Amino acid sequence: MAFDETKHDYKVIGTRPVRPDGIDKVTGRALYGADLSAPGMLTAAILRSPHAHAKIVKIDTSKAEAMAGVKAVVTSRDFGLPEDQDLRDTQDNCMARDKVLYDGHAVAAVAAINAQVAKAALKAIEVEYEKLPHVIDVDDAMKGDAPLVLEGRALETVPEGWSQNVTNYCEFGHGDLDDGFARADLIVERSFKTGATHQGYIEPHACLASMGPDGRGELWCCTQGQYMVREVCAGIMEIEASQLKVTPSEIGGGFGGKTTVFIEPVALALSRKAGRPVKLVMTREEVFRASGPTIHSSTDVKIGMTKDGTITAARADLRYSGGCYPNGTCEMGAQAAFAPYDLKAVRTYGWNALTNRPKEISYRAPGAPTAIYAVESVVDEMCQKLGLDPVDVRLKNAADKGTKSSYGVTFEDIGLKATLEAAKAHPHYTAPLGPNQGRGLSCGFWFNFGGNASVTLSVNTDGTVNVTEGNPDIGGSRASISMIAAEELGIGYDRVRTIVADTTSIGHSDTTDGSRVTFTVGLATIKAARDAKTKMCARAAALWGIDPEAVEWVDGAAQPSGPNAGKFPPMSLAEIAAVSFQTGGPIAGHHESNADGAGVSFGVHLCDIEVDPETGASKVVRYTVFQDAGKAIHPDYVEGQLQGGAVQGIGWALNEEYIYGEDGILQNPGFLDYRVPVASDLPPIDTVILEVPNPGHPYGVRGVGETSIVPPLAAIANAMSRGAGVRLTQLPMSPPRVLSALMAKG
Amino acid sequence: MKSIPVSTTVNGDAVDFVCAPGETLLDALRNRLSLTGAKEGCGTGDCGACSVTLNGRLVCSCLVLAAEAEGAEVGTVEGMADHDKLHVLQQSFLDHAALQCGICTPGILVASKALLEENPEPTDEEVRYWLAGNLCRCTGYDKIVRAVQDAAAKMRSA
Numbered sequence: 061m062a063f064d065e066t067k068h069d070y071k072v073i074g075t076r077p078v079r080p081d082g083i084d085k086v087t088g089r090a091l092y093g094a095d096l097s098a099p100g101m102l103t104a105a106i107l108r109s110p111h112a113h114a115k116i117v118k119i120d121t122s123k124a125e126a127m128a129g130v131k132a133v134v135t136s137r138d139f140g141l142p143e144d145q146d147l148r149d150t151q152d153n154c155m156a157r158d159k160v161l162y163d164g165h166a167v168a169a170v171a172a173i174n175a176q177v178a179k180a181a182l183k184a185i186e187v188e189y190e191k192l193p194h195v196i197d198v199d200d201a202m203k204g205d206a207p208l209v210l211e212g213r214a215l216e217t218v219p220e221g222w223s224q225n226v227t228n229y230c231e232f233g234h235g236d237l238d239d240g241f242a243r244a245d246l247i248v249e250r251s252f253k254t255g256a257t258h259q260g261y262i263e264p265h266a267c268l269a270s271m272g273p274d275g276r277g278e279l280w281c282c283t284q285g286q287y288m289v290r291e292v293c294a295g296i297m298e299i300e301a302s303q304l305k306v307t308p309s310e311i312g313g314g315f316g317g318k319t320t321v322f323i324e325p326v327a328l329a330l331s332r333k334a335g336r337p338v339k340l341v342m343t344r345e346e347v348f349r350a351s352g353p354t355i356h357s358s359t360d361v362k363i364g365m366t367k368d369g370t371i372t373a374a375r376a377d378l379r380y381s382g383g384c385y386p387n388g389t390c391e392m393g394a395q396a397a398f399a400p401y402d403l404k405a406v407r408t409y410g411w412n413a414l415t416n417r418p419k420e421i422s423y424r425a426p427g428a429p430t431a432i433y434a435v436e437s438v439v440d441e442m443c444q445k446l447g448l449d450p451v452d453v454r455l456k457n458a459a460d461k462g463t464k465s466s467y468g469v470t471f472e473d474i475g476l477k478a479t480l481e482a483a484k485a486h487p488h489y490t491a492p493l494g495p496n497q498g499r500g501l502s503c504g505f506w507f508n509f510g511g512n513a514s515v516t517l518s519v520n521t522d523g524t525v526n527v528t529e530g531n532p533d534i535g536g537s538r539a540s541i542s543m544i545a546a547e548e549l550g551i552g553y554d555r556v557r558t559i560v561a562d563t564t565s566i567g568h569s570d571t572t573d574g575s576r577v578t579f580t581v582g583l584a585t586i587k588a589a590r591d592a593k594t595k596m597c598a599r600a601a602a603l604w605g606i607d608p609e610a611v612e613w614v615d616g617a618a619q620p621s622g623p624n625a626g627k628f629p630p631m632s633l634a635e636i637a638a639v640s641f642q643t644g645g646p647i648a649g650h651h652e653s654n655a656d657g658a659g660v661s662f663g664v665h666l667c668d669i670e671v672d673p674e675t676g677a678s679k680v681v682r683y684t685v686f687q688d689a690g691k692a693i694h695p696d697y698v699e700g701q702l703q704g705g706a707v708q709g710i711g712w713a714l715n716e717e718y719i720y721g722e723d724g725i726l727q728n729p730g731f732l733d734y735r736v737p738v739a740s741d742l743p744p745i746d747t748v749i750l751e752v753p754n755p756g757h758p759y760g761v762r763g764v765g766e767t768s769i770v771p772p773l774a775a776i777a778n779a780m781s782r783g784a785g786v787r788l789t790q791l792p793m794s795p796p797r798v799l800s801a802l803m804a805k806g
Numbered sequence: 807m808k809s810i811p812v813s814t815t816v817n818g819d820a821v822d823f824v825c826a827p828g829e830t831l832l833d834a835l836r837n838r839l840s841l842t843g844a845k846e847g848c849g850t851g852d853c854g855a856c857s858v859t860l861n862g863r864l865v866c867s868c869l870v871l872a873a874e875a876e877g878a879e880v881g882t883v884e885g886m887a888d889h890d891k892l893h894v895l896q897q898s899f900l901d902h903a904a905l906q907c908g909i910c911t912p913g914i915l916v917a918s919k920a921l922l923e924e925n926p927e928p929t930d931e932e933v934r935y936w937l938a939g940n941l942c943r944c945t946g947y948d949k950i951v952r953a954v955q956d957a958a959a960k961m962r963s964a
Contacts, residue, residue: 078900085908086896088843088883092909095842176826260943262847262855263909312845312909313943344848535906535944696903700945704906707946731852731941739934739947 061583061657064758072547073759076696079539080557081310090310093266093282098337101268102131102171104330105178106323106340107185108350109160109167112194112416112724113207116159116167116187124170124184129177132334133185135168139329140298149385151296153419154325159192161209161384162416163725164349171330171338194416194724198381199358201225201413209414213386227386228412232394232467233375235405240373244364248442252434254773254791255717256356259423260708260736263312264347269327270337275299277328282311284318284532285571290563296325297332307562308532315534315708316422317352319571348729352421353718355380355389355412359434361397365442369453373405374398374466378431380412382420387412389420392507393427395467396770397435400454400476400503400662402463416724422573424705425506425766429712429773433791436502436774441787450501450778451484459662475688475752476503476662482748483664488684497670497681498783504663504687504770508763509574510655514567515584517545517592519647523634525549527558527588529581530569535704535765536697537577543693544582544759548589550616551633567652575763578693579658579754582761584651592649596636599643604628657756661763663687665706665771671784676799678780680710684746690754690762698764703745705768711737712769713776717792814875816841817885825872831865832856834872835882843883843912847941854940857913858882864920866939883912886919894964895919895957904953906944914940918954926962930955 084090121133136157142148156165168185172178193207200206206223214222218229241247267281277299283289286306294301311318327340342351357380364373376397380390390410397408408431420426443450458480463471483489483501493499516528527545531537542556549556570576597611600618604611610625611618617630640647668682685702692698715735719727728734753760773791781787786801809824816839823838830849835841835858844867847855851866858867859881860874886893895918898904905911914937921928921936928936933954934947942950 076903079903081908082900082905083892085905085911086883086892086899086915087887088841088912090908091842092845094846095836097837176828260941261907261909262853262941262943263845263907264847310909311907312847313907315943341846344850344853536903696949697906700903700906700949703946703948704944708943730850731848732850736941736943737946738938738941739951740931740938742934742947744930744951745946745948 061758063753063755063760070547072543072553073691073693074695076694077539077553079536080542081533081538092263092312093309094341096268096280096309097339098268098270101337101339102173102334103175103178104169104171104327104338104340105175105182106166106326106346107168107182108346109156109163109165111160111189111191112163113192114160114189115192116156117190118188119168120186121168124181127177127181127184129173130170130181131336132171132330133168134326134329134333138333139296142295147292147295150292150320151325153385154322162418164346164418166326166350169326169330171334196415196417196720196724198356198379198413198415201381201415202379202411209384209416225414226411227414228388228390230391230394230410231408233407234464237373237375237405237407240405241364243372245367246442246445247362247364248438249360249362250438250789252359252437252789254357254430254433256353256417257423257712257716258348258353258734259315259317261313261315261317264342264344265322265351266341267324267327268337268339269324269331271328271331273332276303279304279306279324279328280309281306281324282309282318284311284314284534284573286563287530287568288319288571289321289324292321293325293328297328305562305564308560311532311534315424316426316573319573320352320421322351344731345729348734349726350418353418354423355382355420355427357430359430361434361438363438363442365446367446369446369448369456371401371403371457374403376408376431376435378408378410380410380427381415381417382412383417384414385419387420389427393431396428396505397431398466399505400459401457402459403466406466408466424708424769428506429709429770432502432504432770433773433777437777440500440778440781451480454503455480471660472755473752474660474662475750478750478752479662479664479686479688482686482750483666486684486748488666488682493668494670496673496783497668498779499668500775500778500782501664501666502771502774502778504665504767506575506661506766506770508579508658508661509576510580510658511570511576512654513569513580513584514652515581515588516566517585517588517649519592519633519637521637521640523555523637525551525556527556527585528561528566529558530561530566531572531577531581532560534572535701536694537581539697540578540693541581541585544585545589548586549593549633575661575765576658579757579761579763580655582693583655583757584653586758587651588649591651592647595647595649596633599636599640600631602643659690659754659756659762661688661767663767663771665775667772667775667779669776669779669783671780671798673802676795676802678714678793678798680743682743684748685768686748686750687764687767688750688752688762689764690757691751691760692749693761695749698749699747701764702747702768705766706745706772707737707742709769709772710776713773713791713793715792715794810873812873812876814878814880816880817882827873829872830868831870831872831875832867835867841882841884845909845912854917855910855913857916857940859916859920864917881916883916886915893919894960898953898957902949902953902956904945904949910940910942914942914950922958922961926958928958
């Protein structure tokens, strides 16, 4: 659906109404994954591997099963063997089959009359392990003599001669690299490493499952995609999708981490075996040990530049590990790495290697932050070496409309230059810095996605409207969808109520990910509203006895489209709705489709940090985000996405990482030792929203959720280099690392 | 082990429950009294999602034994609004879009109310340090600090 050049007079879009789920969330009434209970409910708990890598020789559950109050125990023996390899990996991640692949891998689960009995029963389960050698670091895992996590899982694209741990390989780019580097005045080549981080949602995974022996089940859970949960769980449980009703609870944060299942099939299996509802809630330690962290990475970047700042050639080699199963995130990193640049010669190579870590799951712009961190660090170093302004160099090389991107697509209208120019013109860019302070910037990018969505828009007889959609609301999307419906229909925001439905109440919608919901569900809502308007115009036409084609919808009412159509006073939505039962029955608009045209997203972050030379501790003292939103439907929630992503990126840059011991055991599975940013760590996060319309949406909307986590890593590293004189090539830039770099510099 | 009977006051209402000796106040509130506003984000006192007041003092209810509530006054997010009238802080969080997923919001509201009772005119830095025990992963805290400050100003002029 193309951008509508003529529409500028929005009445609802761009305003800041209170979100429809707001009152429930400030009063404690909103129900999240762990908040629902059912009559006769049991409480479940999972036994997890204490080893990084081990063969399961024997599991004896008999003592646990004999305990008073224990109603069911399951192990991998209670699950089938799905033909689909991805589904099998997901199932095996929920319950280890032959061997455990990481510290925290589930091996058995218990449902009991209460949590105390369930925990005691876990201790009565006897598991005999045969420890195997493990590998934790991606570079180690790629070596020929590395312990093998899984065998025979390399895709056909992987060249011969690598360790079997290498499962995925990809390359992107165009042009003559040798020629490009030959034309450069300066070539810089650097290697970078980044730690794995966790999405860190405050709500642990939780579900309430109820399943009968007849193969019918119900599941209440916190997820980013109830249809995904349904397909995966129905597949694992070997039941029909129609027989499993999945209701998404309010979701206490996801950031990509709730786009798969970790516990839901286990709860369903326990419920089927026990014949009673089962609640299963992860502890925080389980969340860290056994739910989706990001990839960790090792990246080489080589860039050639002329003295005037023109990039002549660029190459990146990205080695990612998505943990213990094959993983394609390296492809997104390899595509995103140079996306902000218009390059004649560019090549990126991506690898994934298996390690004895939990199975990676998406985290906000998966693959992009670490890739762009490496690239933007090298670009900044070159600007410093050549004495060039970092914004000017980026503007000189910036991707623009018509640029053939490094990953192949040719960009349409994009907002990169607009964000760079806004950054340069902003007072922050030239504000004086204090002692030990430095200023850095970085570009960011995300693809954005469209995909499947179903929307029903019901016109009630009292003139109000219900929008039913299928995408869990993780950042205020119900407000945006209501606003879009109100705008299209020409009625007030307060006349619309949007709800996120269970899997039986509306057709399939893809998972809430890829910054897709406001774009895709919004687009489906526009089309559903237009469908309803066509129907309402037809009702008015019938009442007036004129041709439906001769009626148009203007300012929330049907009216004759011209003097020849006849002279009738406009009929409002409420008036048409009030008589709908007499004019043909209930009125609803629908739309089900697979949307494309999502429109890529660019942003620029500007960051000042202060480094304490005595301790190596750094503090962000000023931060400004510039991002192209295409069109901000609800600016508060666009700002919220920009601020939240920036702060997650700040955490990634400065503190957050999975720390493993020599034994392959995760050493910091808790918020005390895995330290996410707290309020006192941070300054205000200022935001500047640019609106360069996406040509693929009638209002120009682009997704905004993910780009904002991409720039902070390099922005902070660049600020540190300029403020403290040390260039850190490993994340996080924790105080000990910074201090040792400062001491090495002398 | 024998259960312990507890008589306490929650949001002004006298309530009785029995609990296991090792049971947390958070579990008792959620599972025995059906007050699910306080959330368990970590169970170790690091995230603040379970913040409540105990005899006026801000605590992590996951670190308090349920039995310790005997004879005490417990305040939770469910007690902040006066019937259908929201507390100034609750309204301010809505007006400033200071929540996204909302899972940390009950704890942050309870903590903010405790702050403003002790310090009606905090600086931004004081707000940030007071709320440093309440993790929010969605907002980056910017809009939360603004919402607390706006509520503080309104409460001072009320």
